[in-house]
Amino acid sequence: MLKLFKLFNNKRLFILLITLVMFIVVMGFSLGTRKSLSWPENFVRDTTGFVQGIFYKPAGYVAGFFEDIANLHKLAEENEQLKIVVAQYTREKAQYNFIQSENERLMKDLKFTESQKEKYNYDYRIAHVESINTEPNNSTLVIDIGSKDGVRPNMAVISTEGLVGVISQVSNFTSTVKLMTMMNANDPNSQSAIAATAIGKENATFGMIESYDPKTNKLTMNKIPPGDPIQPKDQIVSSGIGGLYPRGLTIGTVDSVKVGEFGLTSSAVITPAADFQDWKELIVVYTQERAE
Incomplete structure:
Protein backbone atom coordinates (compact mmCIF):
# COMPACT_ATOMS: atom_id res chain seq x y z
CA MET A 1 0.00 0.00 0.00
CA LEU A 2 2.80 2.29 0.90
CA LYS A 3 4.60 1.46 -2.32
CA LEU A 4 1.47 2.21 -4.32
CA PHE A 5 1.12 5.60 -2.64
CA LYS A 6 4.73 6.44 -3.36
CA LEU A 7 4.30 5.38 -6.99
CA PHE A 8 1.24 7.58 -7.32
CA ASN A 9 3.11 10.54 -5.87
CA ASN A 10 6.02 9.90 -8.20
CA LYS A 11 3.62 9.92 -11.22
CA ARG A 12 2.12 13.18 -10.12
CA LEU A 13 5.55 14.67 -9.67
CA PHE A 14 6.58 13.30 -13.06
CA ILE A 15 3.50 14.77 -14.82
CA LEU A 16 4.04 18.12 -13.13
CA LEU A 17 7.67 18.08 -14.19
CA ILE A 18 6.75 17.19 -17.80
CA THR A 19 4.09 19.96 -17.86
CA LEU A 20 6.55 22.50 -16.54
CA VAL A 21 9.12 21.54 -19.15
CA MET A 22 6.55 21.79 -21.96
CA PHE A 23 5.40 25.14 -20.67
CA ILE A 24 8.98 26.46 -20.70
CA VAL A 25 9.51 25.09 -24.20
CA VAL A 26 6.30 26.69 -25.49
CA MET A 27 7.12 30.04 -23.85
CA GLY A 28 10.60 29.96 -25.32
CA PHE A 29 9.18 29.09 -28.71
CA SER A 30 6.62 31.90 -28.54
CA LEU A 31 9.10 34.53 -27.40
CA GLY A 32 11.78 33.57 -29.87
CA THR A 33 12.33 35.19 -33.24
CA ARG A 34 10.18 33.50 -35.86
CA LYS A 35 9.28 34.10 -39.44
CA SER A 36 5.78 32.61 -39.10
CA LEU A 37 3.15 31.93 -36.47
CA SER A 38 2.16 28.53 -35.23
CA TRP A 39 -1.17 27.11 -36.31
CA PRO A 40 -2.83 27.73 -32.91
CA GLU A 41 -1.71 31.32 -33.04
CA ASN A 42 -2.93 31.65 -36.58
CA PHE A 43 -6.24 30.11 -35.63
CA VAL A 44 -6.70 32.48 -32.69
CA ARG A 45 -5.69 35.50 -34.71
CA ASP A 46 -7.89 34.64 -37.69
CA THR A 47 -10.85 33.93 -35.46
CA THR A 48 -10.36 37.19 -33.58
CA GLY A 49 -10.00 39.15 -36.84
CA PHE A 50 -13.14 37.57 -38.29
CA VAL A 51 -15.18 38.35 -35.20
CA GLN A 52 -13.82 41.90 -35.07
CA GLY A 53 -14.63 42.37 -38.76
CA ILE A 54 -18.24 41.28 -38.17
CA PHE A 55 -18.74 43.91 -35.47
CA TYR A 56 -16.35 46.61 -36.72
CA LYS A 57 -17.73 47.20 -40.21
CA PRO A 58 -21.33 47.93 -39.16
CA ALA A 59 -20.02 50.08 -36.32
CA GLY A 60 -17.80 51.90 -38.82
CA TYR A 61 -20.75 52.48 -41.14
CA VAL A 62 -22.84 53.88 -38.30
CA ALA A 63 -19.98 56.07 -37.07
CA GLY A 64 -19.34 57.26 -40.65
CA PHE A 65 -23.02 58.06 -41.10
CA PHE A 66 -23.10 60.28 -38.04
CA GLU A 67 -19.76 61.80 -39.03
CA ASP A 68 -21.19 62.63 -42.46
CA ILE A 69 -24.20 64.27 -40.83
CA ALA A 70 -21.87 66.33 -38.64
CA ASN A 71 -19.83 67.30 -41.72
CA LEU A 72 -22.99 68.29 -43.61
CA HIS A 73 -24.08 70.45 -40.69
CA LYS A 74 -20.64 72.03 -40.61
CA LEU A 75 -20.74 72.62 -44.36
CA ALA A 76 -24.19 74.20 -44.04
CA GLU A 77 -22.89 76.57 -41.37
CA GLU A 78 -19.85 77.43 -43.50
CA ASN A 79 -22.14 77.99 -46.49
CA GLU A 80 -24.27 80.40 -44.46
CA GLN A 81 -21.15 82.24 -43.34
CA LEU A 82 -19.95 82.46 -46.94
CA LYS A 83 -23.32 83.86 -47.98
CA ILE A 84 -23.03 86.52 -45.28
CA VAL A 85 -19.48 87.33 -46.36
CA VAL A 86 -20.58 87.61 -50.00
CA ALA A 87 -23.48 89.87 -49.00
CA GLN A 88 -21.15 92.04 -46.92
CA TYR A 89 -18.64 92.14 -49.77
CA THR A 90 -21.34 93.19 -52.23
CA ARG A 91 -22.60 95.92 -49.89
CA GLU A 92 -19.09 97.12 -49.05
CA LYS A 93 -18.11 97.07 -52.74
CA ALA A 94 -21.12 99.22 -53.56
CA GLN A 95 -20.24 101.47 -50.64
CA TYR A 96 -16.64 101.63 -51.83
CA ASN A 97 -17.73 102.51 -55.37
CA PHE A 98 -20.01 105.24 -54.01
CA ILE A 99 -17.27 106.65 -51.76
CA GLN A 100 -14.72 106.41 -54.56
CA SER A 101 -17.07 108.24 -56.94
CA GLU A 102 -17.79 110.90 -54.34
CA ASN A 103 -14.09 111.23 -53.56
CA GLU A 104 -13.28 111.76 -57.23
CA ARG A 105 -15.92 114.48 -57.46
CA LEU A 106 -14.67 116.17 -54.30
CA MET A 107 -11.07 116.00 -55.51
CA LYS A 108 -12.20 117.60 -58.74
CA ASP A 109 -14.03 120.26 -56.74
CA LEU A 110 -10.97 120.87 -54.60
CA LYS A 111 -8.74 121.27 -57.63
CA PHE A 112 -11.22 123.73 -59.11
CA THR A 113 -11.50 125.84 -55.98
CA GLU A 114 -7.74 125.83 -55.39
CA SER A 115 -7.18 127.23 -58.88
CA GLN A 116 -9.75 129.91 -58.12
CA LYS A 117 -8.12 130.70 -54.79
CA GLU A 118 -4.75 131.25 -56.39
CA LYS A 119 -6.25 133.87 -58.70
CA TYR A 120 -8.96 135.55 -56.65
CA ASN A 121 -8.31 134.51 -53.04
Whole structure:
Protein backbone atom coordinates (compact mmCIF):
# COMPACT_ATOMS: atom_id res chain seq x y z
CA MET A 1 0.00 0.00 0.00
CA LEU A 2 2.80 2.29 0.90
CA LYS A 3 4.60 1.46 -2.32
CA LEU A 4 1.47 2.21 -4.32
CA PHE A 5 1.12 5.60 -2.64
CA LYS A 6 4.73 6.44 -3.36
CA LEU A 7 4.30 5.38 -6.99
CA PHE A 8 1.24 7.58 -7.32
CA ASN A 9 3.11 10.54 -5.87
CA ASN A 10 6.02 9.90 -8.20
CA LYS A 11 3.62 9.92 -11.22
CA ARG A 12 2.12 13.18 -10.12
CA LEU A 13 5.55 14.67 -9.67
CA PHE A 14 6.58 13.30 -13.06
CA ILE A 15 3.50 14.77 -14.82
CA LEU A 16 4.04 18.12 -13.13
CA LEU A 17 7.67 18.08 -14.19
CA ILE A 18 6.75 17.19 -17.80
CA THR A 19 4.09 19.96 -17.86
CA LEU A 20 6.55 22.50 -16.54
CA VAL A 21 9.12 21.54 -19.15
CA MET A 22 6.55 21.79 -21.96
CA PHE A 23 5.40 25.14 -20.67
CA ILE A 24 8.98 26.46 -20.70
CA VAL A 25 9.51 25.09 -24.20
CA VAL A 26 6.30 26.69 -25.49
CA MET A 27 7.12 30.04 -23.85
CA GLY A 28 10.60 29.96 -25.32
CA PHE A 29 9.18 29.09 -28.71
CA SER A 30 6.62 31.90 -28.54
CA LEU A 31 9.10 34.53 -27.40
CA GLY A 32 11.78 33.57 -29.87
CA THR A 33 12.33 35.19 -33.24
CA ARG A 34 10.18 33.50 -35.86
CA LYS A 35 9.28 34.10 -39.44
CA SER A 36 5.78 32.61 -39.10
CA LEU A 37 3.15 31.93 -36.47
CA SER A 38 2.16 28.53 -35.23
CA TRP A 39 -1.17 27.11 -36.31
CA PRO A 40 -2.83 27.73 -32.91
CA GLU A 41 -1.71 31.32 -33.04
CA ASN A 42 -2.93 31.65 -36.58
CA PHE A 43 -6.24 30.11 -35.63
CA VAL A 44 -6.70 32.48 -32.69
CA ARG A 45 -5.69 35.50 -34.71
CA ASP A 46 -7.89 34.64 -37.69
CA THR A 47 -10.85 33.93 -35.46
CA THR A 48 -10.36 37.19 -33.58
CA GLY A 49 -10.00 39.15 -36.84
CA PHE A 50 -13.14 37.57 -38.29
CA VAL A 51 -15.18 38.35 -35.20
CA GLN A 52 -13.82 41.90 -35.07
CA GLY A 53 -14.63 42.37 -38.76
CA ILE A 54 -18.24 41.28 -38.17
CA PHE A 55 -18.74 43.91 -35.47
CA TYR A 56 -16.35 46.61 -36.72
CA LYS A 57 -17.73 47.20 -40.21
CA PRO A 58 -21.33 47.93 -39.16
CA ALA A 59 -20.02 50.08 -36.32
CA GLY A 60 -17.80 51.90 -38.82
CA TYR A 61 -20.75 52.48 -41.14
CA VAL A 62 -22.84 53.88 -38.30
CA ALA A 63 -19.98 56.07 -37.07
CA GLY A 64 -19.34 57.26 -40.65
CA PHE A 65 -23.02 58.06 -41.10
CA PHE A 66 -23.10 60.28 -38.04
CA GLU A 67 -19.76 61.80 -39.03
CA ASP A 68 -21.19 62.63 -42.46
CA ILE A 69 -24.20 64.27 -40.83
CA ALA A 70 -21.87 66.33 -38.64
CA ASN A 71 -19.83 67.30 -41.72
CA LEU A 72 -22.99 68.29 -43.61
CA HIS A 73 -24.08 70.45 -40.69
CA LYS A 74 -20.64 72.03 -40.61
CA LEU A 75 -20.74 72.62 -44.36
CA ALA A 76 -24.19 74.20 -44.04
CA GLU A 77 -22.89 76.57 -41.37
CA GLU A 78 -19.85 77.43 -43.50
CA ASN A 79 -22.14 77.99 -46.49
CA GLU A 80 -24.27 80.40 -44.46
CA GLN A 81 -21.15 82.24 -43.34
CA LEU A 82 -19.95 82.46 -46.94
CA LYS A 83 -23.32 83.86 -47.98
CA ILE A 84 -23.03 86.52 -45.28
CA VAL A 85 -19.48 87.33 -46.36
CA VAL A 86 -20.58 87.61 -50.00
CA ALA A 87 -23.48 89.87 -49.00
CA GLN A 88 -21.15 92.04 -46.92
CA TYR A 89 -18.64 92.14 -49.77
CA THR A 90 -21.34 93.19 -52.23
CA ARG A 91 -22.60 95.92 -49.89
CA GLU A 92 -19.09 97.12 -49.05
CA LYS A 93 -18.11 97.07 -52.74
CA ALA A 94 -21.12 99.22 -53.56
CA GLN A 95 -20.24 101.47 -50.64
CA TYR A 96 -16.64 101.63 -51.83
CA ASN A 97 -17.73 102.51 -55.37
CA PHE A 98 -20.01 105.24 -54.01
CA ILE A 99 -17.27 106.65 -51.76
CA GLN A 100 -14.72 106.41 -54.56
CA SER A 101 -17.07 108.24 -56.94
CA GLU A 102 -17.79 110.90 -54.34
CA ASN A 103 -14.09 111.23 -53.56
CA GLU A 104 -13.28 111.76 -57.23
CA ARG A 105 -15.92 114.48 -57.46
CA LEU A 106 -14.67 116.17 -54.30
CA MET A 107 -11.07 116.00 -55.51
CA LYS A 108 -12.20 117.60 -58.74
CA ASP A 109 -14.03 120.26 -56.74
CA LEU A 110 -10.97 120.87 -54.60
CA LYS A 111 -8.74 121.27 -57.63
CA PHE A 112 -11.22 123.73 -59.11
CA THR A 113 -11.50 125.84 -55.98
CA GLU A 114 -7.74 125.83 -55.39
CA SER A 115 -7.18 127.23 -58.88
CA GLN A 116 -9.75 129.91 -58.12
CA LYS A 117 -8.12 130.70 -54.79
CA GLU A 118 -4.75 131.25 -56.39
CA LYS A 119 -6.25 133.87 -58.70
CA TYR A 120 -8.96 135.55 -56.65
CA ASN A 121 -8.31 134.51 -53.04
CA TYR A 122 -11.89 133.51 -52.16
CA ASP A 123 -13.01 130.99 -49.57
CA TYR A 124 -15.11 128.04 -50.65
CA ARG A 125 -17.36 125.54 -48.95
CA ILE A 126 -18.61 122.37 -50.60
CA ALA A 127 -22.33 121.66 -49.99
CA HIS A 128 -24.42 118.62 -50.84
CA VAL A 129 -27.63 119.15 -52.78
CA GLU A 130 -30.66 117.99 -50.78
CA SER A 131 -33.49 118.79 -53.20
CA ILE A 132 -34.18 120.46 -56.55
CA ASN A 133 -37.26 122.38 -57.68
CA THR A 134 -37.52 122.50 -61.47
CA GLU A 135 -40.73 124.55 -61.73
CA PRO A 136 -40.35 127.13 -64.55
CA ASN A 137 -41.18 130.06 -62.28
CA ASN A 138 -39.28 128.79 -59.26
CA SER A 139 -36.06 127.08 -60.28
CA THR A 140 -34.35 126.58 -56.94
CA LEU A 141 -32.49 123.97 -55.00
CA VAL A 142 -31.66 123.34 -51.34
CA ILE A 143 -28.15 122.69 -50.03
CA ASP A 144 -27.14 121.26 -46.65
CA ILE A 145 -25.24 124.23 -45.16
CA GLY A 146 -26.76 127.35 -43.64
CA SER A 147 -26.17 130.27 -41.31
CA LYS A 148 -24.39 127.98 -38.81
CA ASP A 149 -21.76 127.51 -41.52
CA GLY A 150 -21.48 131.21 -42.30
CA VAL A 151 -23.75 131.22 -45.35
CA ARG A 152 -25.48 134.53 -46.06
CA PRO A 153 -28.00 135.68 -48.68
CA ASN A 154 -26.58 136.79 -52.05
CA MET A 155 -23.52 134.55 -51.87
CA ALA A 156 -22.68 133.08 -55.27
CA VAL A 157 -23.00 129.33 -55.82
CA ILE A 158 -20.97 127.47 -58.45
CA SER A 159 -20.39 123.96 -59.72
CA THR A 160 -17.11 122.68 -61.08
CA GLU A 161 -18.28 123.78 -64.54
CA GLY A 162 -19.41 127.29 -63.76
CA LEU A 163 -21.81 129.73 -62.07
CA VAL A 164 -25.10 128.20 -60.91
CA GLY A 165 -26.93 130.91 -59.01
CA VAL A 166 -27.08 132.85 -55.78
CA ILE A 167 -28.19 132.16 -52.21
CA SER A 168 -31.72 133.54 -51.81
CA GLN A 169 -32.80 132.21 -48.40
CA VAL A 170 -30.88 130.89 -45.41
CA SER A 171 -31.90 128.83 -42.37
CA ASN A 172 -29.69 127.46 -39.63
CA PHE A 173 -28.73 124.28 -41.44
CA THR A 174 -29.87 124.68 -45.06
CA SER A 175 -29.92 127.33 -47.77
CA THR A 176 -32.00 127.93 -50.89
CA VAL A 177 -30.21 128.67 -54.15
CA LYS A 178 -31.98 130.65 -56.86
CA LEU A 179 -30.70 129.32 -60.17
CA MET A 180 -29.39 131.42 -63.02
CA THR A 181 -32.15 129.91 -65.15
CA MET A 182 -34.56 132.24 -63.31
CA MET A 183 -33.08 135.28 -65.04
CA ASN A 184 -35.63 137.31 -66.98
CA ALA A 185 -34.99 140.88 -68.10
CA ASN A 186 -38.74 141.63 -68.08
CA ASP A 187 -39.36 140.30 -64.56
CA PRO A 188 -38.16 142.52 -61.69
CA ASN A 189 -38.51 139.56 -59.28
CA SER A 190 -36.23 137.29 -61.28
CA GLN A 191 -32.57 136.53 -60.72
CA SER A 192 -30.38 139.64 -60.68
CA ALA A 193 -28.34 140.50 -63.77
CA ILE A 194 -24.66 139.59 -63.75
CA ALA A 195 -21.94 142.00 -64.81
CA ALA A 196 -19.67 140.04 -67.14
CA THR A 197 -16.52 140.27 -69.21
CA ALA A 198 -14.39 138.01 -71.43
CA ILE A 199 -11.20 136.28 -70.35
CA GLY A 200 -8.19 138.09 -71.84
CA LYS A 201 -10.35 141.12 -72.62
CA GLU A 202 -11.22 142.17 -69.09
CA ASN A 203 -10.44 145.85 -69.71
CA ALA A 204 -12.13 146.00 -73.11
CA THR A 205 -15.27 143.85 -72.85
CA PHE A 206 -18.32 144.45 -70.71
CA GLY A 207 -21.98 143.43 -70.68
CA MET A 208 -24.83 142.28 -68.48
CA ILE A 209 -26.13 138.70 -68.39
CA GLU A 210 -29.84 139.47 -68.07
CA SER A 211 -31.93 136.53 -69.22
CA TYR A 212 -32.12 132.81 -69.80
CA ASP A 213 -34.13 131.14 -72.56
CA PRO A 214 -35.43 127.74 -71.37
CA LYS A 215 -36.28 126.76 -74.97
CA THR A 216 -32.71 127.10 -76.22
CA ASN A 217 -30.94 126.75 -72.84
CA LYS A 218 -28.97 129.89 -73.64
CA LEU A 219 -28.13 133.07 -71.71
CA THR A 220 -28.30 136.55 -73.23
CA MET A 221 -25.63 139.15 -72.55
CA ASN A 222 -26.93 142.68 -73.23
CA LYS A 223 -25.63 146.26 -73.05
CA ILE A 224 -22.37 145.48 -74.81
CA PRO A 225 -20.93 148.87 -75.84
CA PRO A 226 -20.03 149.74 -79.46
CA GLY A 227 -16.58 148.61 -80.53
CA ASP A 228 -16.43 145.92 -77.87
CA PRO A 229 -14.02 143.18 -79.09
CA ILE A 230 -16.25 140.36 -77.82
CA GLN A 231 -16.62 137.52 -80.34
CA PRO A 232 -17.73 133.87 -80.59
CA LYS A 233 -15.83 131.30 -78.48
CA ASP A 234 -14.82 133.92 -75.92
CA GLN A 235 -14.98 132.62 -72.35
CA ILE A 236 -17.35 134.81 -70.32
CA VAL A 237 -16.79 135.33 -66.58
CA SER A 238 -18.25 137.58 -63.92
CA SER A 239 -16.51 140.97 -63.80
CA GLY A 240 -17.14 141.63 -60.10
CA ILE A 241 -18.76 145.02 -60.82
CA GLY A 242 -21.71 145.64 -58.51
CA GLY A 243 -20.35 143.42 -55.76
CA LEU A 244 -23.05 140.72 -55.87
CA TYR A 245 -21.05 138.18 -57.88
CA PRO A 246 -17.30 137.90 -57.24
CA ARG A 247 -15.13 138.42 -60.30
CA GLY A 248 -13.76 135.57 -62.31
CA LEU A 249 -16.61 133.07 -61.91
CA THR A 250 -17.09 131.14 -65.15
CA ILE A 251 -20.44 131.80 -66.84
CA GLY A 252 -20.17 130.30 -70.33
CA THR A 253 -18.98 130.59 -73.93
CA VAL A 254 -20.08 133.08 -76.59
CA ASP A 255 -22.08 131.50 -79.41
CA SER A 256 -22.84 134.59 -81.42
CA VAL A 257 -22.81 138.40 -81.24
CA LYS A 258 -25.52 140.64 -82.67
CA VAL A 259 -25.51 144.43 -83.04
CA GLY A 260 -28.62 146.16 -81.66
CA GLU A 261 -31.29 147.83 -83.78
CA PHE A 262 -29.85 151.31 -83.46
CA GLY A 263 -26.23 150.23 -83.28
CA LEU A 264 -25.78 151.67 -79.81
CA THR A 265 -25.24 148.35 -78.07
CA SER A 266 -24.78 144.71 -78.99
CA SER A 267 -25.99 141.46 -77.46
CA ALA A 268 -24.39 138.04 -77.27
CA VAL A 269 -25.82 134.55 -76.95
CA ILE A 270 -24.00 132.57 -74.25
CA THR A 271 -23.94 128.81 -73.72
CA PRO A 272 -23.87 128.28 -69.93
CA ALA A 273 -20.89 126.38 -68.58
CA ALA A 274 -23.08 124.69 -65.94
CA ASP A 275 -25.55 122.10 -67.20
CA PHE A 276 -28.11 122.71 -64.40
CA GLN A 277 -28.86 119.03 -63.77
CA ASP A 278 -27.68 115.96 -61.90
CA TRP A 279 -25.91 117.92 -59.17
CA LYS A 280 -24.61 116.14 -56.12
CA GLU A 281 -22.32 118.82 -54.72
CA LEU A 282 -22.09 122.56 -55.26
CA ILE A 283 -19.70 125.19 -53.95
CA VAL A 284 -20.64 128.31 -52.03
CA VAL A 285 -18.29 131.22 -52.69
CA TYR A 286 -17.36 133.06 -49.49
CA THR A 287 -16.12 136.58 -50.13
CA GLN A 288 -14.80 138.37 -47.08
CA GLU A 289 -17.56 140.96 -47.10
CA ARG A 290 -20.32 138.37 -47.44
CA ALA A 291 -18.93 135.89 -44.93
CA GLU A 292 -18.69 138.33 -42.05
